[in-house]
Amino acid sequence: MLTSLAVIGCISFVLYRLIKFWILDPWSIHRYFWKQGIPGQYTPIVGSLLDRRRAFLADDPLSHGRKLAEKYGDYYHNSFGPKAHLVISDPLLIEGVAKANVYSYHKSAVGQTILASLLGYGNILLAEGDDHKRHRRLVAPVFQHQNINSMLSLMAQITNRFLEKWTTLSENRATDDPLTLDIHEELSGLTLDIVIGCIFGAETMEDKNVHGIIFRNMNIALKEMEKRIFNMIGLLPIVKDLPLAGKRRIDQARQEIQQVVQNIINQRLKGLTKSTCKGSDLLDLLLASKGDEKTQKLSQEEISNEAITFVLAGHETTSTLMAWTLYNLANHPNSYQQCQAEVDSILLNDELNISTISLLTYTEMVLKESLRTHQPVAVMLRTAVEDNTIVASDGKPIHIRKGTDIEINLNVLHRSEKYWHEPNKFNPSRFEERGADKLLAFNIGPRSCIGQNFAMLEAKIMLALIIKHFHFELVPGQKFTPDVAVTIRPKYGMWMRIWPRK
Numbered sequence: 001m002l003t004s005l006a007v008i009g010c011i012s013f014v015l016y017r018l019i020k021f022w023i024l025d026p027w028s029i030h031r032y033f034w035k036q037g038i039p040g041q042y043t044p045i046v047g048s049l050l051d052r053r054r055a056f057l058a059d060d061p062l063s064h065g066r067k068l069a070e071k072y073g074d075y076y077h078n079s080f081g082p083k084a085h086l087v088i089s090d091p092l093l094i095e096g097v098a099k100a101n102v103y104s105y106h107k108s109a110v111g112q113t114i115l116a117s118l119l120g121y122g123n124i125l126l127a128e129g130d131d132h133k134r135h136r137r138l139v140a141p142v143f144q145h146q147n148i149n150s151m152l153s154l155m156a157q158i159t160n161r162f163l164e165k166w167t168t169l170s171e172n173r174a175t176d177d178p179l180t181l182d183i184h185e186e187l188s189g190l191t192l193d194i195v196i197g198c199i200f201g202a203e204t205m206e207d208k209n210v211h212g213i214i215f216r217n218m219n220i221a222l223k224e225m226e227k228r229i230f231n232m233i234g235l236l237p238i239v240k241d242l243p244l245a246g247k248r249r250i251d252q253a254r255q256e257i258q259q260v261v262q263n264i265i266n267q268r269l270k271g272l273t274k275s276t277c278k279g280s281d282l283l284d285l286l287l288a289s290k291g292d293e294k295t296q297k298l299s300q301e302e303i304s305n306e307a308i309t310f311v312l313a314g315h316e317t318t319s320t321l322m323a324w325t326l327y328n329l330a331n332h333p334n335s336y337q338q339c340q341a342e343v344d345s346i347l348l349n350d351e352l353n354i355s356t357i358s359l360l361t362y363t364e365m366v367l368k369e370s371l372r373t374h375q376p377v378a379v380m381l382r383t384a385v386e387d388n389t390i391v392a393s394d395g396k397p398i399h400i401r402k403g404t405d406i407e408i409n410l411n412v413l414h415r416s417e418k419y420w421h422e423p424n425k426f427n428p429s430r431f432e433e434r435g436a437d438k439l440l441a442f443n444i445g446p447r448s449c450i451g452q453n454f455a456m457l458e459a460k461i462m463l464a465l466i467i468k469h470f471h472f473e474l475v476p477g478q479k480f481t482p483d484v485a486v487t488i489r490p491k492y493g494m495w496m497r498i499w500p501r502k
């Protein structure tokens, strides 16, 4: 009798938890927003997952968010699977979440679990609260302007060497047809080379074994992490921690990367390797923050985690930006010519240094405009860890209850007619006048991208050197679909014909 009661009790408890997770909690959040007069929609259990899937299968995944914003405006509530969330693209609300009340929000459990499967939690990207403040304080000096600037010549050297490969491939062709390449895949290799070179030194980058292990495992982990977002396995409590095939592949990738990075750090600590930048590389700068529990500085394990985080956060984002930038230029001959004319007039002898790079103002505007039209990180997810209130640009206060998820949709903000003149037009010159404050591709506030100066310098160098030495055009007849997962990289690649300039 007692046993039967215990079994019934257990089953009832599990059922209650399930109903609470799938129905009661989401419903109470939706009702709370409706009571505040905030528009939105609620479909029990699956939420907008089927609509998202349809947009995804129609190769227009970002259209889902844009259509809902057209219907409801810059803030509304909706669900991702069972999870209720508030979607915002209003700049003041974004500021409320990302800056004014930043520590009232944590990264959402989905994003956390997915990324932590590769990175663990002891790093700047995933740490929260006081722990994040500590990581940010210790890592910020690493990315100061003078440190990043001393990496310029290594970035240019790696890019030039990479472009020599394109020249050789073009020259050795049996036919007169130009070389045809998946430019995203190519640039993904280049940005990985640059980030590995600037963190660990050029010898590490050139070590095919080390490079191969990092490249292969980063790609395996990224693909698996993206799959786990879409099949919802990364969302479901308990299930997400089961040792299923995808999780095992990520664990294996993490172990292999950690082992390689640990070896690199040990070699540097023994003085067997050194920076190949003009000054310190990122590893030297991180090691300068090394301490013990008393000094509250970074532990050796944290240094290794930060280094892996920089590789993950800095490689795919920048190659995605570069691929869409070349796509935009190939589709806009006037901007292409203007950019080429600027590069030709300033880089007369390929002289890339801080003064010449700062003169490439149109090139920089091309990159900013591409960050607007194709922001590599299209959506950021947060969860409120305490009740708080944020205020929209129309003056409406929105009360957020602890536990509510927030989706910050940068793509909708960057394509909004409210903030951009002719938002669907590619027009780099718009950055001569206004709008920079509404460009949030690197986020704002204490959790904004710490690598943004690094990324902009690197992208400017790559773009200038590609434009200086090559012509490029898109191969006609291909689909250009942004893949919405960790970044909006081109889902089917980006095939381009390239040929050296005379």
Ligand code: HEM
Binding pocket: 107, 124, 125, 126, 136, 195, 309, 310, 311, 313, 314, 315, 317, 318, 321, 375, 376, 377, 380, 381, 441, 442, 443, 446, 447, 448, 449, 450, 451, 452, 454, 455
């Ligand atoms: C075009 C290139 C890049 C873009 C568009 C980009 C974008 C972003 C965005 C939107 C965030 C905030 C994410 C969130 O809070 O949910 C972020 C954070 C971060 N990024 Fe980047 N990123 C780029 C390149 C880089 C590079 C090159 C590095 C390092 C070498 C880097 C390192 C980081 C780190 C460590 C964070 C976490 C900062 C924190 O939470 O305090 N990123 N990035």
